Amino acid sequence: MSMFDVALVGILITMAMALLRAVLGPTVFDRILAANMMGTKTILLIAVSGFATGRPEWLDLALVYALVNFASTIAVLKFVRFRDLAHGGEGKS
Numbered sequence: 001m002s003m004f005d006v007a008l009v010g011i012l013i014t015m016a017m018a019l020l021r022a023v024l025g026p027t028v029f030d031r032i033l034a035a036n037m038m039g040t041k042t043i044l045l046i047a048v049s050g051f052a053t054g055r056p057e058w059l060d061l062a063l064v065y066a067l068v069n070f071a072s073t074i075a076v077l078k079f080v081r082f083r084d085l086a087h088g089g090e091g092k093s
Contacts, residue, residue: 004052011048015041032076039069 015038022034043062050058079085 002052004048007048008045008052011041011045015045028080032073032080035076036069036073039065039073043069 018034018037018041022031022038025031043066046062046065047059050056050062075085
């Protein structure tokens with residue numbers, strides 16, 4: 001068993017723990033944080049899988065997924081807080 005295999009198993013275990021937190025909650029922010037963690041662990045999974053299979057160009061895919069994960073997390077948090085994605089942040093919150 002190689003070092004990459006051990007890393008993949010560790011990532012999958014932490015993904016399962018994040019999925020459990022997303023299901024159990026108890027608040028919406030816990031669920032959003034767990035979804036963000038799932039995205040982060042998916043990025044790690046893509047990168048480690050790429051190196052384990054000898055395809056380091058998968059790192060480019062992981063970086064694109066990281067940008068999408070970041071933007072979507074910010075959008076979801078903004079929607080949860082303001083119930084509107086077009087809210088500029090001025091005035092009362």
